Amino acid sequence: EDQVTQSPEALRLQEGESSSLNCSYTVSGLRGLFWYRQDPGKGPEFLFTLYSAGEEKEKERLKATLTKKESFLHITAPKPEDSATYLCAVQAGGGSEKLVFGKGTKLTVNP
């Protein structure tokens, strides 16, 4: 069974304090790994897609990386507006359109 585990469940940082969020996965034939940001009461907002091990994507203070078993979302010098829940999802092979989501990491950045 395809599984996604995100850690930590919650993370508190001071403004400017860089850190990383982890997403480990077990999937048969990875077709894509996705990172989303979700603000309270809103739908997830798409951030990145990673397709193969070694791939990296960047957007402002965020950088996502992928290995064969996990992905990291690095946050460099975060600001309070980066506070949100970050979700990781994988799509397995076999032709299914299904995404399997982790439970998310709730990030709080204090000023």
Add this chain to the structure above:
Amino acid sequence: SQTIHQWPATLVQPVGSPLSLECTVEGTSNPNLYWYRQAAGRGLQLLFYSVGIGQISSEVPQNLSASRPQDRQFILSSKKLLLSDSGFYLCAWSALGTTYQPQHFGDGTRLSIL
């Protein structure tokens, strides 16, 4: 640009009442459409997805059904709601493509069953 609309934003329903949630997508044709449920402390759970009009795949046996009467319209329904149907319901779309396309979500419907 593409946009996705869900309504209502919040809904309070009594146990045993019917349900109809609607989702529409603008700015694209032939999208894949999805219904998810997000319960507190749990990840997003895929309920239904559709690759075309009248084509619905169910991921989880439950008290809900889905229909796609038009290309860019996706409806989630129930004949009799249960307490366990409470949650945050999200609609999403993705484009067709040769590589996997990301899913884009609406802002959801918060459903409370009393």
